[in-house]
Amino acid sequence: MSLLELHDIVKLFPVRRGFFGRAREFVHAVNGVSMEVYKGESVGLVGESGCGKSTIGRIAVGLYRPTSGKVLFDGVDLNRESKETVRKLRGSMQVVFQDPFSSLNPRMSIKDIITEPILVHKTKGRKECQEKASALLRKVNIDPDVLDRYPHEFSGGQRQRISIARAIALEPKLILLDEPVSSLDVAIQADILELLKKLQQELKVAYLFISHDLRVVSSLCNRVAVMYLGKIVELMPAKDVKVARHPYTRALVSSVPLADPTIKKGRVVLKGDVPSTVHIPRGCPFHPRCLYKEDICEKEAPVLELRPNGHKIACHFWDKD
Amino acid sequence: MKPLEIKNLSTYFYSGSGITKAVDDVSLSVDKGEVVAIVGGSGSGKTVLSLSILRLVPEPGKIIGGEILYKGEDLVKLPIAGLRKIRGKGISMIFQEPMTSLNPVFTIGNQLIESLAVHNNGLSKKEYDDEAVELLNMVGISDPVKKLGAYPHELSGGMRQRVMIAMALACRPDILIADEPTTALDVTIQAQILELLKELQKKIDMTIILITHDFGIVAQTADRVYVMHDGKVVEEGMTVDIFKTPREEYTKKLLAAVPVL
Numbered sequence: 412m413s414l415l416e417l418h419d420i421v422k423l424f425p426v427r428r429g430f431f432g433r434a435r436e437f438v439h440a441v442n443g444v445s446m447e448v449y450k451g452e453s454v455g456l457v458g459e460s461g462c463g464k465s466t467i468g469r470i471a472v473g474l475y476r477p478t479s480g481k482v483l484f485d486g487v488d489l490n491r492e493s494k495e496t497v498r499k500l501r502g503s504m505q506v507v508f509q510d511p512f513s514s515l516n517p518r519m520s521i522k523d524i525i526t527e528p529i530l531v532h533k534t535k536g537r538k539e540c541q542e543k544a545s546a547l548l549r550k551v552n553i554d555p556d557v558l559d560r561y562p563h564e565f566s567g568g569q570r571q572r573i574s575i576a577r578a579i580a581l582e583p584k585l586i587l588l589d590e591p592v593s594s595l596d597v598a599i600q601a602d603i604l605e606l607l608k609k610l611q612q613e614l615k616v617a618y619l620f621i622s623h624d625l626r627v628v629s630s631l632c633n634r635v636a637v638m639y640l641g642k643i644v645e646l647m648p649a650k651d652v653k654v655a656r657h658p659y660t661r662a663l664v665s666s667v668p669l670a671d672p673t674i675k676k677g678r679v680v681l682k683g684d685v686p687s688t689v690h691i692p693r694g695c696p697f698h699p700r701c702l703y704k705e706d707i708c709e710k711e712a713p714v715l716e717l718r719p720n721g722h723k724i725a726c727h728f729w730d731k732d
Numbered sequence: 733m734k735p736l737e738i739k740n741l742s743t744y745f746y747s748g749s750g751i752t753k754a755v756d757d758v759s760l761s762v763d764k765g766e767v768v769a770i771v772g773g774s775g776s777g778k779t780v781l782s783l784s785i786l787r788l789v790p791e792p793g794k795i796i797g798g799e800i801l802y803k804g805e806d807l808v809k810l811p812i813a814g815l816r817k818i819r820g821k822g823i824s825m826i827f828q829e830p831m832t833s834l835n836p837v838f839t840i841g842n843q844l845i846e847s848l849a850v851h852n853n854g855l856s857k858k859e860y861d862d863e864a865v866e867l868l869n870m871v872g873i874s875d876p877v878k879k880l881g882a883y884p885h886e887l888s889g890g891m892r893q894r895v896m897i898a899m900a901l902a903c904r905p906d907i908l909i910a911d912e913p914t915t916a917l918d919v920t921i922q923a924q925i926l927e928l929l930k931e932l933q934k935k936i937d938m939t940i941i942l943i944t945h946d947f948g949i950v951a952q953t954a955d956r957v958y959v960m961h962d963g964k965v966v967e968e969g970m971t972v973d974i975f976k977t978p979r980e981e982y983t984k985k986l987l988a989a990v991p992v993l
Contacts (some may be wrong), residue, residue, distance in 0.1 A: 626993050629993055666919045680920075
């Protein structure tokens with residue numbers, strides 16, 4: 412059964428305002444995204460900066476309200492229920508942010524940081540908190556002796572473990588991981604990914620994992636959604652990433668550096684940058700950078716459909732070589 | 733003669749709580765036209781090593797011993813005036829974060845021409861502009877004439893990193909030190925920048941010292957590798973050999989940590 416359902420989500424941010432304060436131009440951060448996350452699975456959201464992956468994540472946990480569309484968490488519509496109901500639900504959705512240096516309050520001790528969600532949601536009394544905090548730290552492989560220390564005494568990797576401890580404090584059903592390893596070096600990255608895998612098995616929690624690194628996503632997730640300019644262009648099982656069909660996914664795959672100096676692979680290097688999200692290209696949003704572009708791509712936007720290979724792909728020529 | 737040879741270099745940081753040996757008795761050498769990677773995790777001393785080469789180590793860090801021979805001249809002993817002639821022209825550097833390395837209140841053109849003017853003064857405004865346009869062209873920035881008047885915030889991360897590279901190449905250096913040039917960028921842009929560096933290296937025949945923590949990037953770009961750990965070089969060798977038969981545990985750990993697709 413699906414834990415989180417997104418139905419046709421659109422999110423616009425106003426950028427330029429007219430004389431009377433009416434918005435005249437919008438950033439189209441998310442442009443009609445539908446997807447679901449099942450209980451206990453992990454779904455990766457991949458794309459370049461500005462493709463709307465973080466916005467989707469924030470909408471999914473109710474930090475943003477979509478301009479239109481429906482978000483169902485555990486069957487509850489986040490935008491129709493009262494604030495009180497949504498606040499209670501927040502306990503079952505937690506977030507780990509990208510930057511471990513700004514997502515932990517420097518004036519709070521580790522114990523306060525980890526137990527804050529417990530106190531807010533009143534799942535335990537103050538006395539039990541100390542014990543719970545120690546147990547949580549042990550779960551993320553940090554010595555519980557450090558409870559009275561402050562974030563600045565820890566390295567980036569350790570801080571991210573502390574963020575994870577905070578996120579699992581309420582035993583949530585869904586954790587949004589917004590680029591949790593991008594600011595860490597590879598050795599520490601690997602440790603954190605191991606930890607996340609272990610915790611998922613123990614806690615049966617679902618992950619929505621946002622990253623620009625396909626390698627990281629495919630090593631942790633069951634399914635991967637590739638986003639481009641506010642749309643999902645391909646949704647597939649993570650093991651299929653190498654045989655992806657959408658030209659954008661293929662370009663992403665080929666830009667991944669291969670850890671083997673003997674293979675000099677032919678790269679499909681994408682030219683240029685992502686176009687502005689204020690003026691999204693007509694037709695298929697990817698056509699200005701696509702190697703296989705034909706006339707129809709400029710006129711008609713392809714639909715995200717389930718194809719015979721089991722992927723959902725939004726491309727007119729997905730089966731062409 | 734080798735363009736750069738470092739012998740027994742040590743850079744220590746002195747603080748109230750003791751001495752941190754950021755770079756500890758490191759020796760390495762670089763051949764002309766080579767791409768050499770210095771690989772290590774955070775805190776391994778790779779960035780301090782690269783800053784030491786140009787004597788840019790911030791306080792309370794200090795180079796306490798060793799030699800840095802650039803074309804036979806010891807940079808450690810060189811007076812500041814002599815060093816200024818080498819910074820930017822002989823050895824140049826690009827930094828990790830293109831967002832913070834450019835000055836937000838000056839145009840791209842301004843900043844490019846500044847680095848040009850330091851080493852070639854007395855050109856006319858037009859000559860400087862032409863040279864700046866050519867540099868932007870070289871790093872693959874479209875519509876360079878217009879971009880000269882743009883401010884850093886108007887450019888994307890990839891574009892800013894290209895501008896940084898253009899600035900570093902302004903005086904056609906012999907050696908380019910690239911400190912994690914792609915860490916802050918998306919994979920697609922990362923691929924573009926790495927291709928660009930390789931292409932430029934062939935074109936103006938320079939030597940690149942690439943500093944990174946990602947063996948994936950090393951495999952695709954470097955000829956030779958030094959692995960650093962706790963301020964020391966723990967292993968060195970040709971890229972192919974290091975990948976095939978790593979000797980040190982730490983190298984093996986770093987190699988195993990690279991996520992594969």
